[in-house]
Amino acid sequence: METPREPHFFKPLLPGFQSGVEIPLDFYSKHIQGAEINKPWKLRSDASDQIWEVIREGRTLTKGWKEFTEAHDLRIGDIVIFKHEGDMEEADADDAPTFSYDYCFLAEVTATNQKDDKMFLPVEAMWCGALNQQCKEVKLVNKEGKSWTASFGFSESDGAYYISRGWRKFCRDNRCTNGALFVFNVVGDGTTTPLLCVCTERKECTELLINHFSRIDGSIASTSRN
Helix, strand or coil, X not given: CCCCCCCEEEEECCCCHHHCEECCHHHHHHHCCCCCCCCEEEEEECCEEEEEEEEEECCEECCCHHHHHHHCCCCCCCEEEXXXXXXXXXXXXXXXXXXXXXXXXXXXXXXXXXXXXEEECCHHHHHCCCCCCCCCEEEXXXXXXXXEEEEEEEECCCCEEEEECCHHHHHHXXXXXCCCEEEXXXXXXXXXXXXXXECCCCHHHHHHHHXXXXXXXXXXXXXXXX
């Protein structure tokens, strides 16, 4: 799942993904806008010699997409890379089962980490198989599938991984305010560039948010009693 050279975008699969997949606006504007609507497009993957015909309605691939997802056993939380080749779209769906999706973490946007352009991951990230100290960059992927490249490093003094030189831009481009929370789902195989995908729909991600707000509510209650 190396980053392709062709025009491409990442698409995290969220609940309801079988009904259609939306092409990110920036990608659509640069590479697709103006093409004939409702003309069958061809979709293929490295996992099969078969070609699926899908219909594009506006920015959404609809009819035929469900059959493609079923043929590749795609599920919520999977990441698909779409590469554009004229009227052909190649989807690297075959890579998904080999990647790790077993680690989520909560990140808070703060004035300090935006100013320093540096955001630390929890210490527990050391045990995530998709990350290691040889990794020098990561891709931050928002819900729309747009990605940002950021530097990645390890602090010996803090005993933790961190994201830098790209974190601030990710926050600004996504119009984040101080105090905004992201749940990142780490995707990778330990050898290629990891993806840190924004996702709140998975059970594990939802639990992180619930636990976070429970701690805040408990702290407020304790303070009010004092």
